[in-house]
Each structure stands twice: as structure tokens, then as C-alpha cells.
Amino acid sequence: MLYATLKTLHVLAIIVWIGGMVFAHFFLRPAVAQLEAAARVRLMHDVLGRFFQAVLVAALLTLASGIWMLGRVAKQVVQSGGSFEMPLAWTVMAVLGTLMVAIFMHIRFALYKRLSKAVAAADFTAGGAALAQIRTWVLVNLALGVVVLLATLMHGAY
Numbered sequence: 334m335l336y337a338t339l340k341t342l343h344v345l346a347i348i349v350w351i352g353g354m355v356f357a358h359f360f361l362r363p364a365v366a367q368l369e370a371a372a373r374v375r376l377m378h379d380v381l382g383r384f385f386q387a388v389l390v391a392a393l394l395t396l397a398s399g400i401w402m403l404g405r406v407a408k409q410v411v412q413s414g415g416s417f418e419m420p421l422a423w424t425v426m427a428v429l430g431t432l433m434v435a436i437f438m439h440i441r442f443a444l445y446k447r448l449s450k451a452v453a454a455a456d457f458t459a460g461g462a463a464l465a466q467i468r469t470w471v472l473v474n475l476a477l478g479v480v481v482l483l484a485t486l487m488h489g490a491y
């Protein structure tokens with residue numbers, strides 16, 4: 334029951350995180366590109382501020398639930414006298430998942446901060462540059478997320 338709850342939380346958090354990146358990149362960004370710089374940078378700053386609050390929770394939940402599940406499985410295997418060998422798909426998930434969390438922290442606490450400063454100073458050129466960097470790293474995280482999903486869900490398929 335605990336394991337199933339952890340796994341459900343894990344997947345729900347990932348749906349919010351990856352779904353939000355898809356929406357921001359493929360649907361929101363092209364639409365706001367038509368606005369003039371000040372309005373575009375202000376709107377994106379507001380939307381991303383709200384989204385990143387949710388991602389902060391989702392990323393920490395993903396990490397915590399993932400590590401907790403690993404710990405439970407390892408403990409059970411060891412307690413029943415076996416030795417725990419992590420499946421390759423889980424290793425890929427843990428390594429790339431942790432990398433995704435680190436990249437998100439960079440987006441939220443370095444790049445988004447730069448964007449906030451630019452908006453406060455009404456410097457929309459600097460704001461646009463910060464947004465472009467955020468976009469690049471969000472794309473990297475989206476690609477990593479898709480690789481993790483493929484490794485996890487397609488593993489063993491034939």
C-alpha cells in the first residue's frame with residue numbers, strides 16, 4: 334500500500350512537471366512571441382513564477398518518493414538474504430532524474446532570479462535573454478525526462 338502510494342505520487346508529480354514543460358514550450362511560448370517585449374517578458378515572468386513553485390514541489394516529491402521506493406526494495410531484498418542489484422532502467426532513472434532536479438534548481442534559483450531582476454528594473458532586453466536561457470534548459474530537462482520515461486516504460490518491451 335505504501336509502495337503503491339509512493340509510486341502514484343511519483344508519477345503524478347512527473348505528469349505535472351513534464352506536462353507543464355510541454356505546455357510552456359510548445360503552446361504558450363509561440364503564442365506570447367507575438368506580444369511586444371515588455372508585455373511578453375512580464376507575462377512569462379508571472380506564468381513561470383507560478384509554474385516553478387509547482388515544479389519545486391513536484392521535483393522534490395519525485396526525488397523523495399523515488400529514493401524511498403529504492404530504499405524499500407533494497408531493504409526487502411537484503412532482509413530476505415539476497416543482494417540488491419539495481420535494474421539498469423532504475424539506474425538510468427535515478428541518475429538522469431537527479432540531474433533533472435539539479436538543472437531545475439539552476440533554472441529556478443539562477444536564471445529565474447535574473448529574469449525577476451530584469452523585470453524589476455524594466456530591462457526587457459536582459460529579461461528576454463534570461464527567458465531564452467530558461468527556454469534552453471527547459472528543453473534539456475524535457476529531453477532528459479522523455480529519455481527517462483522511454484527507459485522506464487519501454488524497458489523489457491519486445
Ligand code: HEM
Binds near residue numbers: 340351430482
Ligand atoms: C529523481 C530520481 C528518481 C528515482 C530515484 C526514481 C526511482 C523510481 C523507482 C524506485 C520506481 C519504482 C519502479 C517499480 O516499482 O517498478 C520508479 C517508478 C517510476 N518512475 Fe522514477 N525515479 C526518479 C525520477 C523519475 C523521473 C525524472 C521520471 C520521469 C521523467 C520517472 C518516471 C517513473 C515512472 C513512469 C515510474 C513508474 C514505472 C512503472 O510502474 O513501470 N522517475 N521510480
